[in-house]
Amino acid sequence: MTEELIIAGFGGQGVLSMGKILAYSGIMQDQEVSWMPSYGPEMRGGTANVTVIVSDERISSPILTIFDSAIILNQQSLDKFESGVRPGGVLLYDPNGITRHPERKDINIFQIEAASLAAEMGSTKIFNMIVFGAYLKIKPIVKIENVIRGLKKSLPERYHKLIPLNEDAINMGIKNVKAIHELK
Amino acid sequence: MSELKLMKGNEALAEAAIRAGADAYFGYPITPQSEVIEYLMAEKPFDRTGMVVLQAESEIAAINMVYGAAGAGKKVMTSSSSPGISLKQEGISYIAGAELPCVYANVVRGGPGLGTIQPSQADYFQSTKGGGHGDYRQIVLAPASVQEMADFVKDGFELAFKYRIPVLILSDGVIGQMMEKVDLFDPIPRMTDAEIKEKYPWATTGKKSGTARRIITSLDLDSHKMEEHNIKLQAKYKTIAQHETRYELIDCDDAEYIFVAYGSSARIAQKAVKLARAKGIKAGLFRLITLFPFPSKQIHDMCGKGAKGFLAVEMSAGQMVEDVLLAVKxxxxxxxxxxxxxxxxxxxxxxxxxxxxxxxx
Known part of the structure; x- marks a missing residue:
């Protein structure tokens, strides 16, 4: 199994940390992982993206131009990365703020209204974990228990009290992901 | 106890310095390697092992602090990115001339000049053909993973002390910024002053009456002596070339078309090998691990094993390719x-x- 994923959105949406949590979860189940962020001035308030690879084999290039899956969290990223999804691949996006929706017919398209769900849950900080839950429902490449183990390992002890809230957010994402266009 | 972690290349390099028993790190921040000093400052190795971490007033000050500490027999390291490494060249030439050990890392960004902060491999000439002035060489290790960013610090110190030579870890923005799984080696205790005194007869550890003065210098105004010194240096470089050449062959057994690459380009070329094989092209990868010494003979030997052509892949306008041409002859x-x-x-x-x-x- 190899999953090549891009997560793209605004800086501050938790794009990089979502990728990191996925990578940590992969390590927890003895897989190879790579996490390659875009870095530079564009990260300060602008767009941010990270490519994550989780694989059973040694990972060659951490640089990707074609993706098995794309998690898209703003219009700029949709415009930039929709074409990069492999035919038959997955595009998951939050429709919040999207004016031009994905148009491809040769990929599987899913929506998660994570921004509004996060507001309902009373914490905008768990936005990325709702998205992450939606992604794991579509692509269950890592087990939830390994996500939790990864969180425990990567977060400083003083934040461990927030892990149940993050788990709730993941479950919220799992429950609320909607298929917009699915290939037969 | 070894430990599995998810880390950036820069963080792994910093953690490895602490674990390798380094006595000091002197640096100055620059993208894309600022995480090295950030990690060290947050990790406080001065509490953990007694290691000194100091942000110098400039890159030039940092390399001269390295020069001084190395002269005292200490395990010392610095790091920077391309424009900062250019500033350090005078000090590196002096360290090479004075035959002192040190490890330094260049997390290369695009140039020339201030260039850009994005990844590049355009410092190959600077790294392997001098950089500073004079007929000197340095060992150049090219990590292609976060794991190697850690391991090469340990290996680098071993080589630096074995040959009393600067060792450069030549990385780039991709390897520095990416996160991967890393299995951290067991910590090595720092050497005590008594151990340094006993082990390194060249180190300036304090003159006692009745003992000879130890002088660390790269200067000799007698040209005959300087020629002798140079001949000695060249003999050392030859020994290093004989014993320390490192490389990795990937899918080369039946390969007709060979990618030659190092660092992040080697990772990308490895994927290109997979894509080629899927199309029925017999491709392989010759990954350089040491850039000096350069595995010339081993590349040349590929011709006798059925290689029909070599593509030098590097994020530069063509630097390493010159050494491949010299090797392939x-x-x-x-x-x-x-x-x-x-x-x-x-x-x-x-x-x-x-x-x-x-x-x-």
């Missing part, structure tokens, strides 16, 4: 491919270059 075709100025080539572009320049060319 006309026994097979050699071409170059690389994006530069901060652009990272894709596996698809790399394969296309092989198909057009070598296979179809």
């Amino acid at each position: 006309g026994c097979s075709k050699v071409e170059h491919f690389g994006r530069y100025g901060g652009i990272v080539h894709t596996p698809e572009e790399v394969l296309e270059a092989m198909e057009q320049k070598i296979i179809g060319g």
